[in-house]
Amino acid sequence: MAGLARVVAVAAVLIAALALPARADKLVTALSNDRVSITSNFTGGQVVVFGTVERDSQSVSRPENHEVVVTLAGPLTNMVTRRKERTFGIWINRESERIRMVPSFLAIRSARPIEEVATEAVRARLGLGLDMFPINAQTSLSPPARTEFETAFIRLMQENGRYSQMDGAVEFLGADLFRAPIALPANVPVGTYTARVYLFRAGVLLSSTEDELVIGKVGFEQYMTVYAHNHGVIYGFATVLVACLTGWLAGILFRRD
Amino acid sequence: MELYLPIAELPMNVFMLLGMGAAVGFLSGMFGVGGGFLLTPLLIFSGIPPAVAVATVSSQIVASSTSGALSYFRKRAVDVKLGGFLLVSGVIGSYLGVKAFTRLRELGQLDLVIAICYVTFLSTIGGLMLTEALRAIAAQRSGRPLPVKRPGGRTWMQRLPLKVRFSRSKLTISAIPVVLLGIAIGFLGALLGIGGGFIMVPALIYLLKVPTGIVIGTTLMQTLGSMAFATVAQAATNQTVDVVLGLCLMIGGVVGAQFGAEVGQKLRGETLRALLGLLVLSVGIRFAVDLVLTPADVYSISFMSGEQL
Numbered sequence: 195m196a197g198l199a200r201v202v203a204v205a206a207v208l209i210a211a212l213a214l215p216a217r218a219d220k221l222v223t224a225l226s227n228d229r230v231s232i233t234s235n236f237t238g239g240q241v242v243v244f245g246t247v248e249r250d251s252q253s254v255s256r257p258e259n260h261e262v263v264v265t266l267a268g269p270l271t272n273m274v275t276r277r278k279e280r281t282f283g284i285w286i287n288r289e290s291e292r293i294r295m296v297p298s299f300l301a302i303r304s305a306r307p308i309e310e311v312a313t314e315a316v317r318a319r320l321g322l323g324l325d326m327f328p329i330n331a332q333t334s335l336s337p338p339a340r341t342e343f344e345t346a347f348i349r350l351m352q353e354n355g356r357y358s359q360m361d362g363a364v365e366f367l368g369a370d371l372f373r374a375p376i377a378l379p380a381n382v383p384v385g386t387y388t389a390r391v392y393l394f395r396a397g398v399l400l401s402s403t404e405d406e407l408v409i410g411k412v413g414f415e416q417y418m419t420v421y422a423h424n425h426g427v428i429y430g431f432a433t434v435l436v437a438c439l440t441g442w443l444a445g446i447l448f449r450r451d
Numbered sequence: 452m453e454l455y456l457p458i459a460e461l462p463m464n465v466f467m468l469l470g471m472g473a474a475v476g477f478l479s480g481m482f483g484v485g486g487g488f489l490l491t492p493l494l495i496f497s498g499i500p501p502a503v504a505v506a507t508v509s510s511q512i513v514a515s516s517t518s519g520a521l522s523y524f525r526k527r528a529v530d531v532k533l534g535g536f537l538l539v540s541g542v543i544g545s546y547l548g549v550k551a552f553t554r555l556r557e558l559g560q561l562d563l564v565i566a567i568c569y570v571t572f573l574s575t576i577g578g579l580m581l582t583e584a585l586r587a588i589a590a591q592r593s594g595r596p597l598p599v600k601r602p603g604g605r606t607w608m609q610r611l612p613l614k615v616r617f618s619r620s621k622l623t624i625s626a627i628p629v630v631l632l633g634i635a636i637g638f639l640g641a642l643l644g645i646g647g648g649f650i651m652v653p654a655l656i657y658l659l660k661v662p663t664g665i666v667i668g669t670t671l672m673q674t675l676g677s678m679a680f681a682t683v684a685q686a687a688t689n690q691t692v693d694v695v696l697g698l699c700l701m702i703g704g705v706v707g708a709q710f711g712a713e714v715g716q717k718l719r720g721e722t723l724r725a726l727l728g729l730l731v732l733s734v735g736i737r738f739a740v741d742l743v744l745t746p747a748d749v750y751s752i753s754f755m756s757g758e759q760l
Contacts, residue, residue: 234695236455237462271754276559278749284742287559287751346750381461411457418457422690430686433510433694434679437701441517444705448518 219260220248223391223403230378231412239378241266241407243303243389247370261304261311261394262364263322264374266407268299268356269385275343275350291343295331298383299356300324303363303374312397320399322392324348324359355379384409458693459503465699471497472703476515479704480711481718482727483667485512485646485674488573488734490700499696501565502556505644506685506692507700512646512678514701515708516671523668530619530665534672536626537633537651541677544637549684552642559753568643569738576649577732584725591721620661620669628659633673641681646674649731 223245230239243264272294276287304311308323317326318337326337329344340348351357356379364374387407393400411419422429453462471493479486487508494504523529555561611625632654636647651670655661661669686692715723 232455234455235453235462237453273752273754274559275750275752278746278751280745285744285746285749286563290559292755293752343750347752350748350750350752380455384460415455415457418694422458422686422692426687426690427683429690429694430683430692433686433692433697434513434682436694436698437510437513437679437682438517440698440701440705441514441519442521444514444709445518445521448705448709 219393219395219400221391221393221401221403222246222248223389223405225389225405225407228405228407230382230407230409232382232384232410232415233413234415236380236415238380238382241376241378241389243374243376243391243405245372245391245403247372247393249370259395260370261306262372262374263308263311263392263394264301264303264364264376265322265390265392266299266301266376267297267388267390268383268409269297269387270295271298271383272296273347275347277343277346289343291341293329293344293347296329296347297327298385299387300327300351300358301376302359303376304361305364305366305372307361308359311394312399316397316399320392324352324357355381356383378409382409384411454695454699456499456503456693456696458507458691459499459696461498463497463499463696467497468696468699469703472511472700473707474703476704476707477711477714478707478730479515480708480713481715482711482723482730483648483715484652484727485515485648486704487512487640487645487647488569488643488649488731490704491644492569492734492738500691501562502552502689502691503693503696505552505565505642506682506689507697508644509641509678509681509685510692510694510697511700511704513675513682514697515704516646516675516678518705518708520668520671520675523671526668528665529668529672530617530661531672532615533617533620533622533629533661533665534669534676536615536629537636537669537673538676540630540633541637541640541673542680544634544639545641545677545681546637546684547634548638548641549681549688551638552685553689557755563742565643566738566742568639570735570742572639572650573731573735574739575735576653577728577730577735579653580724580728581732582728584721584728587721588725617661620665622659622661624659632658633677636673637677637681640674640677641684646678648674649727 223243226242226244230241243266245262247260272292273296274290274292276290278285279288281288302308302323308317312322314337315335317323319335321327321333328338332338348357364372366372387409389405389407390402392402410416452465454465455462471490475486475490475493478489490511491504491508494508495501552561555564611627613626614623615626616623636651639645639650640647648670651673652666655666655670656663682692
């Protein structure tokens, strides 16, 4: 039922957007859902970013010139990349580098390869693309120079399914209406996400929008996590009690002596 | 049927978890060991974060040792005083183990320390058990009985001060080796997610000369207490005990243990010890191979807290 209500809401946004008097090429976007609930049977999910381009009445219809890039970024986190080296015959973590202020999840979707949408300089300024997003909160006008550890970090995050960049993943349903489905893996980090949509024409950013998405555990899962964090000692005692009961019950059920 | 584990933050198949618990429970019932040294690596290999695996297995060991400890209590085959000494020192060891665990995780060396400890302890004890059992089997084949080593006789251990009398074990020994043993086992238990029974049992028999009939019950009492403490301590400091995962493993484990115990009673003691030795040794070798072989990827990433991705 909630799903149906969402579809209706999204449709309403899109219809309203199409009906509005247009001034300049602008973006109107919406998410298929603004909340992803993790329950006991969660094995991954999907969020769809919908949008429409609101046309300037002066500009002639040139839909083929519009380029849309959609990103979905998870909450910022701090990580460490380590490198193993053979020491006395065994492999040991030696050098490490802190990777600070990076999104815990990052999906980048576009219709055409992102390198063709905008120049490196434009993308560097926006931090758009796996090769451009800021690490350690460093933004620059030129493409960032990645260290070996940062390159390995991005590669490992991609292997883990947390970072992805795909072209051909933004689908135009009409001249102005597009949708970009983004799959969420089962191990998706919880938190507040930001979905950004960038509208380009001829390599120039015309407009961008931001929508918020909350991914969180609900019900039993949520209760357990909160309890484990806030009342660790009681949680521990309860677990021990459950364990003792299980063992005791088994002893009674299977008693042979 | 997939079930989302709230603390591990990933879905796992319930039947796989029950099956893993049952398989390890079967072996632990058959050999009379806790099985933590098998279950923890198994969970880590199947994708559970090592921190969650180690902490949750502590709770599973509580469940599997409860029924055993109760039945030994009923048979009065427990030296409560000796168990108490081991338990209190085990709790101290567990506390230190949880601290070391947290610190090593921050330094990014937890996996290495776990692997090295597994290699050292499992290979040594597995190797000793296997050679001893094979020698016994060979002696039986040739019809010559092995020279029986008389337990007892004055060793350096009997000359240590702080003598305590353990009447149930008919033993008067210094408290120092008892407490040191308890601390060491508690420390390793919390750090490695093992009950430590496979170290404790030979240590009690060969080092402290505790009568064999009392050893297992006393070990179970110590395991139960220090693992219960480790569970609470892990939950309080690292918040890594997953009760849903734990419950699946417990249920599988206690059921598997019953069938394992039946099979175990049909096998000969030497055969059983040889098989256990082989099992322990092969887990140790598995870890050693991982340490020596060139890894598929020399880079790894983890959170600041040290939790592996």
